[in-house]
Amino acid sequence: MAKNLLIVESPAKAKTIEKILGSDFEVKSCYGHIRDLEKDDMGIDIKNNFAPRYIIPEDKEKVVKELKSLAKKSEEVWLATDEDREGEAISWHLCEVLGLDPHTTKRIVFHEITKPAIESAVKNPRLLNMNLVNAQQARRILDRIVGFELSPVLWRKMSMRNSLSAGRVQSVAVRLIAEREREINAFSAESTFKLEAWFSAHDTAKKAVTFKAEGHKYKQAEDAEAFLKSCIGADYTVKDVQVKPAKKSPSAPFTTSTLQQEASRKLGYSVSKTMLLAQKLYESGKITYMRTDSVSLSQTALDDIKKAIETSYGKKFVEIRKYKNKNESAQEAHEAIRPTYMDETSVDDSDTKRLYELIWKRTMASQMADAELEKTIAKIEISTNKEQLTAQGEVLKFEGFLKVYREDADEEDMTEDEGQEGMLPPLVIGQKPEFKEMKATERFSRPSPRYTEASLVKKLEELGIGRPSTYAPTISTVQKRGYVEKRDKEGVKRDYRVLLLKKDKIDKETLQENTGAEKSKLFPTDLGLVVTDFLREHFNEIMDYGFTAKIEGEFDEVAHGREKWTKMIDHFYNPFHSSVETTLETAERIKGERELGVDPASGKKVVARMGRFGPMVQIGDVSDEEKPRFAKLKNTQSIETISYDEAMDLFRLPRNLGVFEDTDVTVNIGRFGPYVAHNKLFYSLPKEVDPYSVSLEELTPLIAEKRQAKEERTIKVFEKEKIQLLRGPYGPYIKQGLRNFRLPKEQQDKAADLTIEEVKAFIEEAKANPPKKAPRKKKA
């Protein structure tokens, strides 16, 4: 038994540290937080100065038990949780649970897992910082209050059966997406005519090369045309040539958020995929910790990187840099994300290979020299008018960090013309390059792009909302709640005009381009839009983009001992709680209703609104004598944008197509998409079949085919008991009513011979031993 027990948060870290510290220390992990607020009654005694009631969650009981017994046997327990607010609190909870005295227990911290860092930490233990712990308690309690008071307001005011939720982080994330969508809907594109001219000149090898020069932008086609006309027969002379050196610097090494952004742009990974792969790399010891907001690297790492750059590219390419965090809310408990050993340029595992190489390259580049460029700007005069054309070129003089890594820009950060600039042939003042042609092309302004998962994370981080460990879960929460959907959008065709001046003649032509196409972007659902509006109307403070930053400032006051946490929470709670009460009393139910027009057949109003089962359109009112007609919106439609015609179109279903084999055939769109119903059986329609126009003749072969497929899937039917034996993708299984049950493996071959008694026994058995999933929390 080792004399000392040292507790860290992550088990992978524990292993490494144990090796460093040797036999005097046993290093164990507590797997993050070991206690949390009880759920009943919020777990807070509001009236008793917000006294928290902590419990050990079921899934933490095992580790707590183990730590308790080890603590008892050890001479001394050391707390080495992360050095940030949450880490400090975890240490305090450990004291409470393990019965350690917070006034004497040794607390140590390090920001990097290296021998010198850990040995120096052990030599310089400190005590728990209760102010920091209290700042964490304030954070935890405020989040619980906001979440557990706002969510029930939604349950009361929304007529949906979903388990809706609201919170300091998720609700603002949805708001960002909702506002962006409305910005895009309200956007009207303006067009300008961009002027480009092509010339030819000789390069140093006396070869003719074509280069481009740009002119003014014109708002009107007439003006662009007038300019082209004025250039007919002109002479073009180089007026001015300027050569300027320029530099590009590498980006900082990866944090969680920048890793997610680059993996999304370069590899097309979702944030959750990135985190899953990074976790694997971390657990196998290939990279440092992947949930971090720090851009700094340890000295050992810097030495290692320097050596790697020197070996591969030479001393000239090394430039050691200290990066600083821009973000004030960063808590920097860890290093930046980097390979553990730079001489491992790749990994064998095919899953994680691409992500590892991305991290490796970014880490290398971060300590490499600037790229040096030479920018050339040439002005070209036109003999027939006063305008000038500008040609720009760029030559890479020294690659520097670009040798290993090029960062991709966000769509959002790019200005319109920012493409890679090519090389210019050498130009001198007075030179007359050969004119080829000149073009005025109509270009449209674009709205801000919809968020991707990664660009949303970037935005949240900028606002200081959420933490590295919560970015991925937050994105999945807002999707799970049905506020946001990730999907593609098809573009629409748009005409644009081009005017071409060539050989002293002007040609006009209209071309087509595709615009507004989006891939894997975040769209708000109608639910997300109406809930956001509601929360904005009644809880504007929480929904404010600056709310988190504001309360973070107050948590800091607590952390520095300048304010009591209970006082801070009290200040927040009273006004917040009273707006919860007034909202519950006075606010109307959330409907999001929008009037679209009048149905000519009945003379009744047509409205789009939220119903119990989602967005729908309705003709007439429930108070009318005749029942209103309802139709569900398609999932790409929205209450806010659906037109009258599109709404009326939805009422064309269900369609009765006539009789086939003595029974009616109807088509409709159900929960699982378009289907055809015939003789009490339902068949999904293939994608290419349009339920609005399909005919009976087209459908009958489909019905026959689907019916046969269904029969082939059926092994045996017990009509009376309503039990079926079916063949599924995982082999034979039992179906009773709506429920499926597994068939024991050894029975699968003789499924066809089973009797009803045997099948019933299997159902009982399956019911008694339900397949184990992630254990759902039971109520005690």
Place this chain on the structure above:
DNA sequence: CAGTGAGCGAGCTTCCGCTTGACTT
């Protein structure tokens, strides 16, 4: 699997931030 569309109001849901597992419908 293929309905409903509101309101009786049983009894349920819900937050953010730390950490990894267990798991095939």
